Amino acid sequence: MKTDKKILIIGGGTAGWLTALYLTKTFPQHHITLMESKPIGILGAGEGSTPHLTSFLHMLDVDLQELLKECKGTIKQGISFENWNGDGQKYFHPFAVHNEYKHFSIDNLFSYDSYDYYLKHLIHKKMPLKDHTYASIQSYKNVVDTNNIDTSIHFDAHLLADYLKKITKVDKHIYDEIKTTKQDEHGNITKINDIECDLVFDCTGFRRELIGKLYKSEWKSYQDCLPIKRAIPFFLPPEDKPYTQAIAMKYGWVWKIPLQHRCGAGYIFDSDYITDEEAFAEAKEMFPNIEYTRTIKFDAGRFKQTWIKNCIAVGLSSGFTEPLEATSIWMATEQLKLLETFIDVMFTNDEDTKKDYNEVIANNNDMVMEFLHYHYMTKRDDSPFWKEFKKKNVLAKFNAKLEQIQKGNLRWYHTTGGKLTSTFNLMSWLHVGEGQGLIKDISIEGYENLNPTVEEYGRHLPR
Numbered sequence: 001m002k003t004d005k006k007i008l009i010i011g012g013g014t015a016g017w018l019t020a021l022y023l024t025k026t027f028p029q030h031h032i033t034l035m036e037s038k039p040i041g042i043l044g045a046g047e048g049s050t051p052h053l054t055s056f057l058h059m060l061d062v063d064l065q066e067l068l069k070e071c072k073g074t075i076k077q078g079i080s081f082e083n084w085n086g087d088g089q090k091y092f093h094p095f096a097v098h099n100e101y102k103h104f105s106i107d108n109l110f111s112y113d114s115y116d117y118y119l120k121h122l123i124h125k126k127m128p129l130k131d132h133t134y135a136s137i138q139s140y141k142n143v144v145d146t147n148n149i150d151t152s153i154h155f156d157a158h159l160l161a162d163y164l165k166k167i168t169k170v171d172k173h174i175y176d177e178i179k180t181t182k183q184d185e186h187g188n189i190t191k192i193n194d195i196e197c198d199l200v201f202d203c204t205g206f207r208r209e210l211i212g213k214l215y216k217s218e219w220k221s222y223q224d225c226l227p228i229k230r231a232i233p234f235f236l237p238p239e240d241k242p243y244t245q246a247i248a249m250k251y252g253w254v255w256k257i258p259l260q261h262r263c264g265a266g267y268i269f270d271s272d273y274i275t276d277e278e279a280f281a282e283a284k285e286m287f288p289n290i291e292y293t294r295t296i297k298f299d300a301g302r303f304k305q306t307w308i309k310n311c312i313a314v315g316l317s318s319g320f321t322e323p324l325e326a327t328s329i330w331m332a333t334e335q336l337k338l339l340e341t342f343i344d345v346m347f348t349n350d351e352d353t354k355k356d357y358n359e360v361i362a363n364n365n366d367m368v369m370e371f372l373h374y375h376y377m378t379k380r381d382d383s384p385f386w387k388e389f390k391k392k393n394v395l396a397k398f399n400a401k402l403e404q405i406q407k408g409n410l411r412w413y414h415t416t417g418g419k420l421t422s423t424f425n426l427m428s429w430l431h432v433g434e435g436q437g438l439i440k441d442i443s444i445e446g447y448e449n450l451n452p453t454v455e456e457y458g459r460h461l462p463r
């Protein structure tokens, strides 16, 4: 039996259809309408993800095998960071491992789940993580292992939106654009065009029609910490790799995502230093056969409030850091899952409780922003971009953390934000810190009794 509650989703990109899929499965009792605009279309960029997307889809009973087939997808086991110190070297940021590849204890202290100490032992012994961690070794050998690695997927962005549309049964699906918006005396949206609504999801991408233009939520810019603001996407021939490549360039970096029929790639750069033409020329030096398609412009940042009155922004409409580490769709799924904690205020004017929702979402994004900023602490100095980036001392809180990291004092609480929110865990911080050469040494004093030892464990690693 349906209630009389009407939910309206504006936007039919990945965020809009993920929202629709989630709502139709979680709140089937409400009427759900999705409106999208054919002439505006979808962004169609963003083809990498994290294991949070696969577990989200799994939770919603999506057939991942079918999805991979229809979206020409491939399995992703992590990201290979290449040339970030300008020395031609690479390091791997793998997704988590489980089963026998995860279990370590520190005798007498921790009886299980001490994988972070395994990584610390490796760093202490100057044994490169990429050569001594299961997911990195297998990935660089192009071996896919969905049994022992928390895998995710690469996909064609347009095909994913089409697939989600096909499997999601909304009550009404309309092709139209927002023309008129009606609000009640409290400021809640009651009608968009002629569609009545009690709750609206703004999934309008970079246009941010409701949360930005209508409600004028305050913008928090991340540009000082994440100065990259343009992307030129292009296609490359397909490759058989179970990972994304992130290749550092003079003014930013190139992403390379292997799909079944092509690699989706693009140069993402700081346009304060180079023009689109110069950026494309730099990319063409590396990939001579590429063709120019378009330039995507964006501002790294987020809205301070992503839930205002009866409007919740999900996806790019709520903010965007940048493509490094493929976090945007992950953050969208976090926004949706968090709703379960706020069901009691979904249809009320309880602005106080919504403040908590906004704070958690803001903290999640700030934690991601810090982690991405961390990747730019490289030794590259082959352009004014890299030289000046290092001199910018903008994030006082982060710099204090970085100092601790460089001293080898990285601990779990460094990876949490306010309200104990956490995005990237200690393992991720260790992988990137070691890979970038930021962590010179790390103390294992008092934690020597690792079981198994790195040598014993090493005997079981594939070579």
Ligand SMILES: Cc1cc2nc3c(=O)[nH]c(=O)nc-3n(C[C@H](O)[C@H](O)[C@H](O)COP(=O)(O)OP(=O)(O)OC[C@H]3O[C@@H](n4cnc5c(N)ncnc54)[C@H](O)[C@@H]3O)c2cc1C
Pocket (backbone or CB within 6 Å): 010, 011, 012, 013, 014, 015, 016, 035, 036, 037, 038, 040, 041, 042, 043, 044, 045, 046, 047, 048, 049, 157, 176, 177, 178, 203, 204, 205, 206, 207, 209, 231, 266, 268, 296, 298, 314, 315, 316, 317, 322, 323, 326, 327, 328, 329, 330
């Ligand atoms: C260069 C680049 C690389 C990226 N790489 C990744 C990645 O690897 N991994 C990742 O997770 N994310 C990535 N992202 C982000 C990713 O693209 C988005 O998270 C994802 O595509 C979701 O977008 P969206 O649905 O919010 O917006 P869109 O795809 O732009 O969809 C917006 C929808 O709103 C509709 N709309 C807009 N205005 C109106 C209106 N007035 N009336 C009606 N409908 C309207 C549009 O028609 C469209 O259907 C990347 C982004 C960029 C820019």
